Amino acid sequence: MDLKIFSASSHPEFAEAICRHLNLSLGHAHSQVFSNDNRFVTINEPVRGADVFIVQTSSAPVDSNLVELLMYIRTLRDASAGRITAVLPYFPYVRSDKKDQPRVCIAARLTADLLQTAGADRVLTMDLHSPQIQGFFSIPCDHLLASPTIIKYLKAHWNLENYVLVAGDAGAAKMLKIYADALELPVAIMDKRREGNNEKPTIKGVIGDVHGKKVLLIDDEASSGRTLMRDVEFLLEKAEAVSADACIVHAVLGDEAVTALNTSAINRFVITNTLPTNTKPLKNKEVVDVSQLFAECIRRIHANESIKSLNDVA
Amino acid sequence: MDLKIFSASSHPEFAEAICRHLNLSLGHAHSQVFSNDNRFVTINEPVRGADVFIVQTSSAPVDSNLVELLMYIRTLRDASAGRITAVLPYFPYVRSDKKDQPRVCIAARLTADLLQTAGADRVLTMDLHSPQIQGFFSIPCDHLLASPTIIKYLKAHWNLENYVLVAGDAGAAKMLKIYADALELPVAIMDKRREGNNEKPTIKGVIGDVHGKKVLLIDDEASSGRTLMRDVEFLLEKAEAVSADACIVHAVLGDEAVTALNTSAINRFVITNTLPTNTKPLKNKEVVDVSQLFAECIRRIHANESIKSLNDVA
Amino acid sequence: MDLKIFSASSHPEFAEAICRHLNLSLGHAHSQVFSNDNRFVTINEPVRGADVFIVQTSSAPVDSNLVELLMYIRTLRDASAGRITAVLPYFPYVRSDKKDQPRVCIAARLTADLLQTAGADRVLTMDLHSPQIQGFFSIPCDHLLASPTIIKYLKAHWNLENYVLVAGDAGAAKMLKIYADALELPVAIMDKRREGNNEKPTIKGVIGDVHGKKVLLIDDEASSGRTLMRDVEFLLEKAEAVSADACIVHAVLGDEAVTALNTSAINRFVITNTLPTNTKPLKNKEVVDVSQLFAECIRRIHANESIKSLNDVA
Amino acid sequence: MDLKIFSASSHPEFAEAICRHLNLSLGHAHSQVFSNDNRFVTINEPVRGADVFIVQTSSAPVDSNLVELLMYIRTLRDASAGRITAVLPYFPYVRSDKKDQPRVCIAARLTADLLQTAGADRVLTMDLHSPQIQGFFSIPCDHLLASPTIIKYLKAHWNLENYVLVAGDAGAAKMLKIYADALELPVAIMDKRREGNNEKPTIKGVIGDVHGKKVLLIDDEASSGRTLMRDVEFLLEKAEAVSADACIVHAVLGDEAVTALNTSAINRFVITNTLPTNTKPLKNKEVVDVSQLFAECIRRIHANESIKSLNDVA
């Protein structure tokens, strides 16, 4: 089976970086939108029997990117691709993983179902909001973690003396522990009341001690940046931390968010390139490249090698 | 089973009109988009065991409306609705019903699959681009035709003397026959070469006689309006028709299309309200209301009555 | 994976021709009918892990041939064949592709479902009545066209001067265009009223000009031949064409039809061998062999090569 | 839910008898075969939400009747029937219930799958060749036994003194026991070697004693009658039984079989009307009517009443 990698529209530079690491050319395909706003996808090279990976991240417009991915997958299936792996560096609707209130849907499960209906044989993704989401799939789902790469980066480029790692809420606390254990730093957790899915929870305090400390907030995703800024404000003003930095795996940040964050008290931002944020004018951003990790994972999936070690903290 | 009707975001006035005809209130629900561009749908009243119809037409943004509909359906399913009927006055990706070239997908089939995966029990739609699309579903799909309503309108409000009905291509010719037979008018067919899915076919002539005739072009859909305008230009200038009107079931027409058509030689436009075109500043448009037809069909589906007669030309 | 080709009962000479082109022996299998009219199929050689193609065309008795094919497929599946491709030169129930009236079924979709339920992994067929039928499958369906082969034949063996191509109805007109474009001939379309599925539509006229012309009627299928004969009668007597020939991809023609056609005004018949019509005493028949095309397509499917070029008109 | 009963082509008098017992009119439907040997089924009355039973037995032509049934079921499903029960007095391919040899299929399982794919919600049948066949369904399958009715008949109309019940092979012996227990008669079993599915096993002897006895052979099915006649010949000539009668639930018997049996030494034939054998000129046949039993079972299924007692021997 030949290995072929295609890129949908959302993040071509990431797909190209993967190809570069693997010494491959990106597959030829074309995606356009007609005047009735209907998309049309063509694969412009044979894929019969090939081991195809199609790369699409969930940047805005989210639904359009999702449907485009479904069309790529279906097109590949009907073109007799041998195996189709959907590569989603940032997974769509990943935060909608439970029923916080009655009569809502678990959109991440819906998304998983749609990918399978379209014809995906496998999924490869990074830092799902909760690890339970792997259980939403009936097909193998390889789940990469950004933490080993970020931890390696922090160890190499940061002086972490006097730092406390801070989780924005109890849900983020579990993820924080991997960093805390590897970096041997204490942790604290914001104590909030968040109801339903509204975006303005009340901060009640901080569980753990940050007084006189440098805080590094770690989360899997930031979009509006508002939560982050409110936490930082509280940590510096009420909890008497001395400085604040942030580490965000999936930097969804729109233009408005970038503008706001650039005026915030946060000094440094560590983000990954699972989303096309490289060109965003976010001040002091430090981008950790995970494309090599995806490339190596794709190589191993193709070669039937174990990917176990890729998530090990060095 | 209670009958409940909900409206997704694309065409609330159509859903409200249906409710008005049925003497029902629209169901309470809410749909919003978060800062990460993820949509969030809530149903705000109980639907357990209810016979629910959710109305969404495929206006732009097409993919966003499609995914919103899928989320409504899944939410209703998980909220234990008794039966869920997706009501799609204009069906998404309806023109993508065959493989015109290798390595493309039949997006209308994909859409049908997605609706079923989300949890739809039935589909109700109007004027599918080809009647074969009904065969894409594994669930019952009720297919309404606009022709009886339009024919009734034309008979009541138009003087059809000296008219010839014109189909834009061989594919549209089959649909034309229903009108021709009912209105007892001759037909002609544009003779074109259309390759793949590109939008600019070459006009080779007209099969049938339009010389000295008033032409009424009939089609299931217009989006850019360009095909229509090229046909009209040919019919008037090369084929020596004396005037041109158009009847379009699904008026997808964007702003640019409306502007262009307003400067065209087309005198009158008959369209339906399957899409929210009522407020579009299309000159001389005559809107045929099909909401009563949908309402009656929903009533019959709910009451287990035959819908056969709804597609009969009076 | 070994390539193996089996033949069910309907058209062994076609399967043998495919094998000859591929330099293969036909697979050993046996099919018999017991005294309770139950069929019994045995595969008489190992097929574990093999890439198996089973050839069956939809000649009469249609249902018996369909069920025999389903039994072959299921037998191959349970015998652990690696991949099973159903090769159906003429697809069963191909004309039943839409709901022309209420409370009928789309039998072509049912047939597609049955093939998948039996265990087919792929389908290979020719000239489906409408291209939308490909959308009835959830498995890859390779769709060959007879037109490139027929066009090549006509160019080589016919003098097409003064010819007009005629489609029997609007539905057939789309298919006609491929021939018209390649042969650079004008077209005309019979104007009929056909209700439901009854077989006697009324001819209202001819759209397009055939006066003083030689007409070549082209259609995907003829069974009773009555439509063809009525069209020819009209074209010659009413529309003043000077001669009539016919080109039919799938010559279903029974004995009665052959007898009738032999007394008709049609001079030449071009047919293919998708059905075992070679031995039929149809006068002046010219059989275009498509077995080589099927053989080449099977070779490419087996070798994971693109089949795209097989449908290109030279 | 209204109760509606339709009859496919194989055994209309049986369906009518059921209707008569239930005081219902048979549903309006039509089934015809076109000149291309494609069948076309229409349901001619509304069935939306109805509780529909469609009656078809597996008489010859078996495959044609099977496909017709599948088309009825699919048509009913697409016409929004509320629940569809396939009523098969004699089930197709019921003897093909195991793999007697490699590379054959279990056609009864295939048949069960096809019925579900077409859209059947339930199945109602009688005297499956082996009770394990119920396990081939994923939908509820109600399995009626003819034995209570036949036993009641024999007790009422036969003098069973000096009788021995004889099973044609070990497989039939299990079924025989119900009769033996109820009629308090001894049993014997033909000792044969039957290889694969060929129809001529060798008789090695009789297990059990029939010397000087009247034998009554009991089996679920007879088609050619040859097995029966060979058994009788052996029993009378070699095993010295004094007379022979036969009781066959499903009398598949074709014309040739009837002729042969009429010349055989068998005195009396007890058969049921699961197949349209009433008009067959079988000498001395005694037909046990099971239509009332089917009618009562349908009534109970419709009314959600237990059918348990229907299989109890009185």
Added chain:
Amino acid sequence: MDLKIFSASSHPEFAEAICRHLNLSLGHAHSQVFSNDNRFVTINEPVRGADVFIVQTSSAPVDSNLVELLMYIRTLRDASAGRITAVLPYFPYVRSDKKDQPRVCIAARLTADLLQTAGADRVLTMDLHSPQIQGFFSIPCDHLLASPTIIKYLKAHWNLENYVLVAGDAGAAKMLKIYADALELPVAIMDKRREGNNEKPTIKGVIGDVHGKKVLLIDDEASSGRTLMRDVEFLLEKAEAVSADACIVHAVLGDEAVTALNTSAINRFVITNTLPTNTKPLKNKEVVDVSQLFAECIRRIHANESIKSLNDVA
């Protein structure tokens, strides 16, 4: 549809309590184990068309109880029950909800799949280890919370002055917040390193302040009690809490665990009766009855009423 409730073997007193609240008799059924250790289930009353709830909790022997439940469900399905709801007060394999390490399975997802394969139409359960598990189902899963009942109990019977609520790890912290918000108490979280699924994580400290406080540990499940005891020991000895109590929703506790806990420093245990622990000699246990809550939920599911309010904290 009649409402019927059956009890499998694990927790008959809970099923009986539900019936008592609903003024119903428990359905008649029987479950036995043969000498080959194969279980055999019979339903001893008609269930055709009934709305059936089958109650089984996941006490030891877990696998035997799971398979028994699957057999009950399948038996009900094949006996034509109208709707089958599996009621699982404590869900099997609920802690196996993610892949903590490579090459393990998410057993809670497997369990969800098995229930659906057996034939369950709905699931009703309580306090899933993580709310994401609802996303493992393709059928509606109603998820009750014990917290409203427990909070009501604590408010009524406990003096909560000077208490701190303690979560055993970050994962449990989310659940804790419901209690903390309703009881207006501060929280603390054990800081541990837990690798893979081994049961002995290292306690690194407590995040939050418990010095001089009474601690109430809250968790969804306790089985060996070892984690609980190690936490309490640390809280009292290292973190200088003054007393320790525990509140456990699902008290899986075996005999050994009870013995150990009876010698521990934990004063009071609040547990529910989702598992048959009432007769366990756990000292100072206070059992909060949730059978009324399940009964009311079943009543509402049956009556198609909203269950939303059942999870509201009063």
Added chain:
Amino acid sequence: MDLKIFSASSHPEFAEAICRHLNLSLGHAHSQVFSNDNRFVTINEPVRGADVFIVQTSSAPVDSNLVELLMYIRTLRDASAGRITAVLPYFPYVRSDKKDQPRVCIAARLTADLLQTAGADRVLTMDLHSPQIQGFFSIPCDHLLASPTIIKYLKAHWNLENYVLVAGDAGAAKMLKIYADALELPVAIMDKRREGNNEKPTIKGVIGDVHGKKVLLIDDEASSGRTLMRDVEFLLEKAEAVSADACIVHAVLGDEAVTALNTSAINRFVITNTLPTNTKPLKNKEVVDVSQLFAECIRRIHANESIKSLNDVA
């Protein structure tokens, strides 16, 4: 694809024997049970793309072994095994293959469904209680017979003069014939009345002659041994056989059964090692090893070779 063989907990020596015959090492895996009686399975070596066979027989505890097998299969599937074959020397719930009474389930079908839901691609088993059970699978099920191996053993080690083969009931008689034909011995069948699934049928007599003969009872399974002992008692005391031996393929026999059988009049026991009975203190047992047969079958499945000859009696 690499060939890998894993053993679940029930019969490791059998899996090891298979590996020895194939010159392979058993795959590394681990299965443990937590204090909440939840099992946890880990595969401790890469299996991506491998052709994996997992061996588990249905010894007691049956349900625990079944669930463990399902967990192994699911774990292998999620770990991207290339193909998973469940090897079940003795199949679970194999005797529950029909509905002997209303409102029971066909547990063997349920088991087949569960294996497929877990993710099995194939099944390999031996001596199913009835051959129809193969029809319960939608995946290929290879069915080995113990008879060729046992017949070879008996021919080599027994003097079969004056023997009669005896089947315990009509159901077992079919299986008996293979032995009778190969060993050229007469047969007899116990005549019993067995109602429902209770274990104490009444013996009415013996069909066939055993007077003065040595009887060898042959059955596919014995668990309590009671049926066997009652049969032997009758054969020796009432039917005047001179000695009794038994041949049982699947020796489920528990401790109590062994004790009882050791005091019975049965002289010799021939059993296979499909169950771990080798260490059971059954007197005079003669164990026929079938591990070589399974090993050869696995080799052929892996190599895509026909397994047909493995069931041929030499």
